[in-house]
Amino acid sequence: MSASTPAGRKQIHLAAHFPGVNSTTVWRDPDSRSQIDFSSFQHLARTAERGRFDFFFLAEGLRLRERKGRIHDLDVVGRPESLTVLNALAAVTEHLGLAATVNATFNEPFELARRFASLDHLSGGRAAWNIVTSSDAFTGENFRRGGYLDRADRYTRAAEFVEVARALWDSWPSGGTPRTVRHSGPHFDITARATLPHSPQVHPVLIQAGDSDEGREFAARTADIVFSRHGTLEAGRAFHADVKGRLARYGRTPDQLKIMPAATVVLGDSEADAQERAAHIRRQQVSPQTAIATLENVWGRDLTGYDPDGPLPDVEPVPDGELAQGWAHMSDRFGIAARWRALAEEKHLSIRELAIELTARQSFIGTPGSVAAAMDEHVRTDAADGFILVPHLTPGGLDEFVDQVVPLLQERGVLRTEYQGATLRDHLGLGRPEPRPEESA
């Protein structure tokens, strides 16, 4: 019901990703501003609110990435701590949801549940938590527990973490008295009374980002939103069908989980103009140095001698060559290298062209009219329920989209012209979670 207007058009959910630490941001552009000053966060958040977006989104990384034993220096580095920025943004926005990515491995449930409840109180019910599970010994070196978790344990800890957090959020009903939560499990053993009564949303909107079978199952059981990488029509539909198909097992209906892949938008006066701008942006994102670095992460060896505009290296990857730390783990180097070689041969790609092709994600490229139509088609045909837009410029990267595409989506009747409710759950059409009456953790 909530997903459609009276005319029956499925509504598009939009989120704005503050482009963080990666090669998305074209920091060489003269319009690129600070990645860290509050004014940048405020600009992007206010733009998103002007565009009637559902929420503003921050990613997280808890250790600076390294290559060849040294800090990676080619991409934007340095970002603030998410919850603190979002609490400040809550003061300069009114409706926009505020989503923080926070790792379930390097935090404790009592403390984090309280921090999210605080954001939900201070923002009047606009908080969301993107629960990530990435963990390794490298990141663990910044934390007390020092260690990391095996792949298999990550989601069991995350699931238990969320269970405890929910018990805490539920345990102090509005106008009631707080109950004591007792929990004893493989990862946590706590006895606690919540420090805060129900926040406006009872508990924050839960987002999951992670693609494995365990990740998808965790999403189906727990999350309100999935942040995915599957943005193309075909991959999106397959992912959508798979994840939504898992919901019934947990007594949930398909509209209780929104699938929102990452996407970029490049606009032009004509299709050709937009394509040209997109190609230019991609070349700026993947500098010659970044192209070589992309390959080195798989080859596990120094490739600086190779010409980025020339063919792929003729040498084989080093099996255990851990050149890079802080990137997604490479399990099958030879397989990946073979696939990349085949792709480069088939399409006649240089190293840099291949890196550009590999790091591409769903991108809407065209005139405002064709972009609005394409986004609508993705959502209408269940390739997605909306998008997390990742601009390539900080902080003005969504200005054009909001000025030129948003009005067209609104004309189509697929994007709100005004916020209808107060909370992020209202924007998402999710309804208020039913606090569980009995202590159950």
Place this chain on the structure above:
Amino acid sequence: MTRELHLSVALGSAGPRPAAHWTGLVQLAELGALDFVTLDDSLDPADGDGRLDAVAVLAHAAARTSRIGLIPTVTTTHTEPFHTSTALATLDFVSEGRAGWLVDVSITEEAARATGRRDPAPAPELWAEASDAAEVAARLWDSWEDDAEIRDAATGRFIDRDRLHYADFEGPRFSVRGPSIVPRPPQGRPPVAVVLDAQEIDIRWELAARHAEIVLLDADSPAAAREARTELRRRAGRDDLRVLVRVGLAPHAGPPLTGGLDALPDLLAEWHAEAGTDGFHLVTTTPTEELPAVIHDVVPALRAGGLFRATHTGRTLRDHLGLARPDSRYAVRTEAAL
């Protein structure tokens, strides 16, 4: 000319009132040109109303104020030092240089069981750990030199990684590798504050001597305050230490107020002259009642006596307190090595 005093206020801990309530109080304190506000916090299950996270409340207030210093309590016993350091650096960014950190520990059994990570420990052990947490925070704040971001298009480098440094801290309770994920905050290092009792020289004094730039002092006489300040500066071996005497505003709430708010300006002037301390930290119990009286009555009286500034003259908390912005310890080392 009369020596000016520093004036700040403790707002207690943040019950779950709407954000506008807390922001309104901070704005009122700013109107009075106070140096800073403090907001208490703890991970103990709350009594009564409940309690919001202090960094969160002050981050929210930061976006609606522009001058006043913002000092949340963050306890070190159950919190990751890395998270504490990045949250406070971020508070410094969102406030454009107005953050501080009131260090405290959590000794209660309840907090230990709520977090579930460790058993309660004796106070001296917890304060030693707090001192380590302050050391780690400082190293992480310094771990990016101020000019580490270079955006050098020619070489494709966004940062100069030679100006980023590992914190490499190893202690009995934790180790942290670094560098920070947050660049160096606007103040270099947000000033560290700690509450001490003039009567009782304990392990907290070590933390103060090593890390604090603001001491909030309980003292029951000007002479005791004077002595404590001298002793602190001696131990610290530096004079960038501001000692503010804590004054309870409610009857019987703490030393040394006896005569009610009307008598406060004279009393503060007297103490200021006799104790040689740097100012006062006014501790409210009902801030909605006491803060307006402080701003509308006490502050003007102090101004009339030439003891307090009419407006903020600087921008950052360090500016207000007359504390210099420190260089990154790592930058100094690099130069020394040349």
